[in-house]
Amino acid sequence: MAYEPSKRRKGEELEMELDIRPVMNLMVVLIPLLIASAEFVKLNMIEVNLPPAKTSVGSELDKEKLAKDKEQQKLLRLKLIITDKGIIIGNESGILRDESGEGPTIKKSPDGDYDYAKLREKLIELKKKITGKGFADENRVILSAEPQIQYQVIIRVMDNLQTYVDDENVIRPLFPEVNFSKVLL
Secondary structure (H helix, E strand, O other): OOOOOOOOOOOOOOOOOOOOHHHHHHHHHHHHHHHHHHOOOOOOOOOEEOOOOOOOOOOHHHHHHHHHHHHHOOOOOOEEEEOOOEEEEEEOOEEEOOOOOOOOOEEOOOOOOOOHHHHHHHHHHHHHHHOOOOOOOOOEEEEEEOOOOOHHHHHHHHHOOOEEEOOOOOEEEOOOEEEEOOOOO
């Protein structure tokens, strides 16, 4: 059986076109707003260099050649170790000590915060001493932290390693190449 329309229906069907003007007006307002607000959202990144993976691939000649190349290079191998007592600055030949000759290079302040300003001063002083001395890794630092150190402390230390303003008001790189290592105390 075919469908029969109701006889009580008296209204006529109206055909209306869809009015998209309100939607278009909304888009005209939203798109510039989103584009304008996108400029205020910025992400900061600190580039980190991972240590090379140790592999057993390669001949003994390649390993000997790499060892000779490393011996010929003059390397500083600057290390920063963040501990719960303070920040230690050192390299393979020794550790910078504080004024008393004991403990970490930069001790925590009495209220328990790390002294980032003093860290920055020491690193700038060190950078001025090593600049132009022929170190192949004069822009690199190896950063280590004890397991209980908060992530924010590590990031603030890394922020203080990036650049500095020299005596002629020129922005120069301090130690922008950051490598990570385990703490071996």
